[in-house]
Amino acid sequence: MRKERFVIDYQDKVISIRGLYKAFDDFEVLKGVDLDLYRGENLVVLGKSGTGKSVLIKIISGLLRPDAGSVNVLGKDVDKINRKELNALRLKVGFSFQNSALYDSMTVQENLEFPLKRHDPSLTQKQVNSFINIVLEAVGLGQTADQMPSELSGGQRKRIGIARTLILKPDIMLYDEPTAGLDPITSQEINNLINAVQQRFNTSSIIITHDLTCARETGDRLVMLLDGQFQRQGTFDEVFSTDDERVQAFYNYNFID
Amino acid sequence: MDQTNDPPRRKFLISRKIDKAFLDLHKVYIFNASIFREMFSRPFEFREVLNQFYEVGVRSLPLITLTGFIIGVVFTNQSRPSLATFGATSWLPSLISIAIVRALAPLVTSIITAARVGSNIGAELGSMRVTEQIDAMEVSAINPFKYLVVTRVLATTLMVPLLMLYTVLVGLLGSYMNVSANEQTSFITFMVKVFDAISFLDLFSSIIKSVVFGYTIGMISCYKGYYSSKGTEGVGKAANSSVVTAIILVFLEELISLQIIGALRNM
Ligand SMILES: Nc1ncnc2c1ncn2[C@@H]1O[C@H](COP(=O)(O)OP(=O)(O)O)[C@@H](O)[C@H]1O
Ligand SMILES: [Mg+2]
Numbered sequence: 001m002r003k004e005r006f007v008i009d010y011q012d013k014v015i016s017i018r019g020l021y022k023a024f025d026d027f028e029v030l031k032g033v034d035l036d037l038y039r040g041e042n043l044v045v046l047g048k049s050g051t052g053k054s055v056l057i058k059i060i061s062g063l064l065r066p067d068a069g070s071v072n073v074l075g076k077d078v079d080k081i082n083r084k085e086l087n088a089l090r091l092k093v094g095f096s097f098q099n100s101a102l103y104d105s106m107t108v109q110e111n112l113e114f115p116l117k118r119h120d121p122s123l124t125q126k127q128v129n130s131f132i133n134i135v136l137e138a139v140g141l142g143q144t145a146d147q148m149p150s151e152l153s154g155g156q157r158k159r160i161g162i163a164r165t166l167i168l169k170p171d172i173m174l175y176d177e178p179t180a181g182l183d184p185i186t187s188q189e190i191n192n193l194i195n196a197v198q199q200r201f202n203t204s205s206i207i208i209t210h211d212l213t214c215a216r217e218t219g220d221r222l223v224m225l226l227d228g229q230f231q232r233q234g235t236f237d238e239v240f241s242t243d244d245e246r247v248q249a250f251y252n253y254n255f256i257d
Numbered sequence: 258m259d260q261t262n263d264p265p266r267r268k269f270l271i272s273r274k275i276d277k278a279f280l281d282l283h284k285v286y287i288f289n290a291s292i293f294r295e296m297f298s299r300p301f302e303f304r305e306v307l308n309q310f311y312e313v314g315v316r317s318l319p320l321i322t323l324t325g326f327i328i329g330v331v332f333t334n335q336s337r338p339s340l341a342t343f344g345a346t347s348w349l350p351s352l353i354s355i356a357i358v359r360a361l362a363p364l365v366t367s368i369i370t371a372a373r374v375g376s377n378i379g380a381e382l383g384s385m386r387v388t389e390q391i392d393a394m395e396v397s398a399i400n401p402f403k404y405l406v407v408t409r410v411l412a413t414t415l416m417v418p419l420l421m422l423y424t425v426l427v428g429l430l431g432s433y434m435n436v437s438a439n440e441q442t443s444f445i446t447f448m449v450k451v452f453d454a455i456s457f458l459d460l461f462s463s464i465i466k467s468v469v470f471g472y473t474i475g476m477i478s479c480y481k482g483y484y485s486s487k488g489t490e491g492v493g494k495a496a497n498s499s500v501v502t503a504i505i506l507v508f509l510e511e512l513i514s515l516q517i518i519g520a521l522r523n524m
Pocket of ligand 1 (some may be wrong): 054
């Protein structure tokens with residue numbers, strides 16, 4: 001079941017990273033990473049746990065600072081701009097957290113309103129509600145507005161988390177392990193949602209995962225993070241047609257018991 | 258990894274532990290500076306500040322009423338025998354009011370606030386940190402420091418002095434109950450003696466002390482929660498060390514303020 005191919009503009013880089021280096025104390029996580037994300041593209045970043053995948057997208061969204069290298073997002077170097085410019089940029093970059101990171105103390109409706117009302121105080125409640133309906137419907141959860149996050153299932157929380165980023169109309173989506181901890185059927189629903197978001201909201205996305213089904217279903221292009229660097233890139237089949245033991249081990253672990 | 262002949266990098270100025278202590282101190286300093294900077298810059302989070310006033314102030318009232326009242330009763334009752342030896346039980350109202358206003362009310366209010374509110378804040382912010390809710394605010398361009406930290410510190414700083422005054426009231430009420438049962442003093446006589454005994458400096462210095470205590474409790478528990486380490490045990494640790502650190506600091510500040518106020522009295 002391949003997804004419908006989508007028009008990707010290979011002339012237009014929305015993210016461009018060169019020589020990115022990041023260490024914690026003396027533990028080197030990223031050792032010279034180069035990466036381009038093209039407009040309209042779903043890029044999958046594969047890698048074992050603890051290889052620095054989350055660190056990579058946290059640097060892209062300015063949550064962590066790079067030690068060296070340049071990180072250009074939508075024409076701006078994230079570590080060189082001031083706070084105001086960074087915040088403006090962040091509105092264009094949606095971040096779907098591994099554990100959804102919904103605000104526990106707020107209902108689903110309030111979770112969605114919170115970022116929206118703050119960034120556009122001129123909106124009427126009616127407009128706010130209509131935006132909320134659009135994104136809730138887009139993630140297939142129209143009936144949950146009054147529920148608390150604790151009442152939702154893992155898959156539903158994931159969807160609400162995605163809805164909460166979509167409500168700010170991002171150009172770029174960053175998904176941190178979107179299918180981690182979900183059963184295969186729910187995972188597949190999330191994969192489909194990621195593709196639907198790409199089509200409907202014209203987003204360019206980085207999808208971080210160690211789930212090969214997710215990688216195959218959502219990725220237009222894949223890169224693999226090994227030992228702090230991107231070792232392979234290409235389509236799913238291209239990435240795995242190699243003798244490199246580390247890559248093969250990764251494949252076998254996912255598809256053979 | 259390939260071997261290199263470079264000398265090992267010098268990683269620490271003194272030792273890992275001592276370096277870390279200084280870094281932590283610096284972090285606390287930056288944290289405090291940020292609180293003051295963000296407190297006076299727009300946008301003001303009025304709604305969340307009001308929420309926190311309610312959370313810290315109103316919701317502490319039952320516990321404060323209970324403890325304040327009991328302390329008034331117990332302290333009066335326990336002081337009676339020693340005054341009775343000198344036949345001076347008529348001094349009870351003066352003695353108790355000085356004790357309550359100068360020391361007991363600020364301390365008791367702060368300890369109760371640290372225990373109830375401090376642990377709440379530590380656990381709440383800690384779990385928001387661990388579950389990436391703080392990061393989620395940050396990436397949607399909401400200033401989590403202002404929304405979470407500044408509002409809570411404001412609330413404890415302003416509510417602890419108010420709660421302290423309330424503790425004075427219920428403490429005196431408890432004391433009066435005990436005095437009226439034993440010495441048949443009228444309420445008016447009791448209150449006249451109370452107001453004769455306490456000076457403006459007593460009340461004023463207690464209010465200032467409570468402001469400092471309130472700030473300390475809010476700042477420490479926000480700091481512990483905001484920088485909580487990952488994992489569920491991080492949340493428990495944040496809640497626990499919020500309370501312990503805040504109470505220790507409050508007592509140290511009490512000791513310092515004793516010296517300062519003592520000096521002021523002698524001026
Ligand atoms: N803020 C941090 N401080 C210290 N170490 C960190 C921090 N964030 C991540 N690390 C370390 O960096 C490594 C990579 O983390 P991460 O990017 O979360 O891995 P993953 O690929 O599983 O997402 C891990 O070993 C982690 O312990
Ligand atoms: Mg991760």
